[in-house]
Amino acid sequence: MAEALWGKAALWPGLRVGHFTDLEALTGCTVVLVEEGWVGAADVRGAAPGTRETDLLLPENTVEKVNAVLLTGGSAFGLRAADGVMRYLAERKRGFLTPGGVVPIVPGAVLYDLGRGRVNRPPGEEAGYRAALAAGEEVEEGSVGAGTGAVAGGVKGGVGLAGYLLEEGYRVLALVAVNSLGRPFDPKTGRLYGEELLAGEERALLPDRSRYQGSPEDYRYPFLLGQNTTLAVVATDAPLSKAQARRLAIMAQDGIARAIRPAHTPVDGDLVFALAQGDGKGVDPYALLRLGAYAADAVTRAILRAVLLTEGAPGIPAYRDLMA
Template sequence: MSIHSIVDIPGVYAASATNAEAGTGCTVVVCPTGATGAVDVRGGAPATRETDLLRPEETVQTLNCVVLSGGSAYGLAASCGAAEELERNGIGLNVGVGVVPIVSSACVFDLACGSADVRPDGRMGADAVRRALGREETTLSLGNVGAGAGCTVGKLCGPARCMKSGLGESIATHGGLVCGAVAAVNACGNVVDPRTGDQIAGVLSPTLDSIMTPEEAWDDASASMPLRTNTTISCVVTNARLTKAQATKVAQMSADAYAHAIRPTHTTNDGDTIFVMATGEVEAPVDLVGVTSTRALEDAIVSAALHARGAYGLKAACDLAG
């Protein structure tokens, strides 16, 4: 079976719900039978749900859904709708009197795009889960959709010179091992192709026709990093068989992708978060899973910038010559 998207991985479902006019949305990754879950949070300003539960020492062993959402902290409401829709489908931890879906979530700040007073809510989260379980996206939609609808990058010099980013995805394999990554890239820094060093999207020059390096942006007199309005949130999905401790190590290793493809990253004004979901089909060394996941996440970050389209008065990578 050819794997081109995380929705091609057996037992994995994913889809987005988008309000394009408001510039916001959410993206869900669902494992109905449960996956081994983990998380790594490195940014200084995260907006998250159910991350403590994913620690290796905690007793819940499976994760049913990851919700990546816009709306800043308001967007956490989407995960409540996602959980309710999963419950309606009988998906979750059996607690004797019913099921409790295990849903973790992280949000990006996208209130500056579109409408600041429109955020992902329970209905949007439920809609994304319905679309995922119904296989409405045979390949996950990318760019200005879902959690990427209002994403921007390159904000070291303020919002007037940032660029549009979005939702990205990539798959990396090694033999029978599959690692997929989906990322909503709303970083303070620039997106860089780690293989070539080329800057793909970031801080625009004062003439708005080229991308400045982070060093040039730091020295720019207008440099003014917006406080706590940046975050890259991701979900890595692998068919590897991992314990929670091993999945946590994979999440930690995957964070290297942020450093490779976003400059600067993990700043005090980013809420960078990476979830891992392991479906347990293939035996593979933990370090190999970590390296392969890192490669997938690097390419997903680049994909987010390349698939974005100019919107809300902002340019995207496709709008720059060359």
Template sequence: MKNLLTDIPGVRVGHADDATLASGVTAVLFDSPAVTAMDVRGGGPGTRDSTLLDPVNTVERVDALALSGGSAFGIEAGGGVQAWLAERGRGFAIREAVVPIVPGAVCFDLLNGGNKQWGRFAPYRDLGYAAAAAAAGDFALGSVGAGLGATTANLKAGLGSASAATADGVLVAALAVVNAVGSVTIGDGPWFWAAPFESGGEYGGRGLPPSFTPDMLTMRLKGGPAATASENTTLAVVVTDAVLTKSQAQRLAIIAQTGFARAIYPVHAPLDGDVVFAAATGAKPIDPFIGLTELGMVAANTVARAIARGVYEATALPFPDALPAWKDRFAR
């Protein structure tokens, strides 16, 4: 286990980003189409093909997922991933036509100091293609891909991942792009809200503070009084090797959203667009009640860990007034 989303067999992840742009794309590719659903809790989401993932709709499985910066401009990243898959004959077959199925979601990073004057067309479709082409079993964490330009209320953020297994050996893993309006750390200190779920010192091993003060529970928002409804969003992908129906995958996404509440304070606000995709590769049958409940419990913990790692592994952007990284402040 590498503590990555790609601990699930048949899953690959690729990044493409632009340091001058201070934004990028992350592609999650499935070697075989995976049963997928989603859950949206934030008040300002930006998604691609989200209606398709409703359990009442026809298509059960997807070929890939596209996560991007760029706000609504970044929705085009899915087209780049789709193009890469189409060149390889991947997709949903309708007679001789083959359509790759690539849902996606975006976060807002347009005000992070990068040069967003890209001309007529935004670069996200090309970045999506490059991210798909780069997909592999190992991938970087922190300020890379869709997490390159991500921030929280008080620290630079980025992309994190984590994995785990249930008592019966069913695998579940998460990838998170952390661009929250709130904070992933407690007050002005080094402690992570997700500290109780940490495994092996994966985000510094600082635990919780000795006690909580009223100041630690004060609301901290990105942008302060100038915060707007479009400046944030945390995106997560949860993948399991369990056998799930589309409606069970949606239930897994719903339970996994609990991990957001364990790692971000405040969360699911009108200022966020929080989204969880849940996908199942279908290798191991589980009990539809107790088994799915346990899987959701472990998935929520894993999402919380992935979010904390997204902040812990981040590096600051090289722009004036850029937010510091956690390691800049606390790792010395």
């Protein structure tokens, strides 16, 4: 039986996370730093993605390792934050070696949060640089970083982190920024989708639903149509090959579908990055199967943690506010 992890316990040496949060603009960015270079892959399931360097991560393409991954608000404007992450890494001479010097490899993806704050200020280069500078082993969750202005099916979205320690000794974690069209809860009962996966201590985060006023199931969603996306990074210390990291990302997508309904829609840009530490020689298929299964569970738990730990914003209630 795998051990559920969260917070500082979910990270390990070589892996750090940093946020930049702009409360006035209700936006921000989150950086996952793996400065020494980890095998990288990605899987895109939403039909409205905003991405940077994801083609580089295809198994058939040359560069295998990345130095950081950027998750950011600001829609396509937010991709500029990757320049700041590159600057941070270049100052430390981390990146792909070329005749002209190192080139940091920083794939990224965006979610839509434009117009949700008091000012219009998408994350830029300085935001990415500051997020990288802030990276550490303590990961704040809720309305921070890329989840600062996020909305999940009509309630406040945010950032969540969850992981597992497998019996084989490998670790796998998921960091998510939830800004979905689909709801993370059943509108008839108020129950969070996937909450049966929460670890014992995490269940204390669940609010009392006895006062919840239910509503009929409805997939018409008039709110925030086309202003959506759930982004995730799954990471493991297993020495996956690039193709295996891609399979890990594919399997982890199931965690989004378990926690959010509907998912992978025409107006979401749902995407999962995968990072694997080690020499890239690969693991046996059964080990990869278990890593992928637990990665999906970790994504579900991370989404639930994001929704449970976030605070409401003007005009956007937190999930727990609906239960009061």
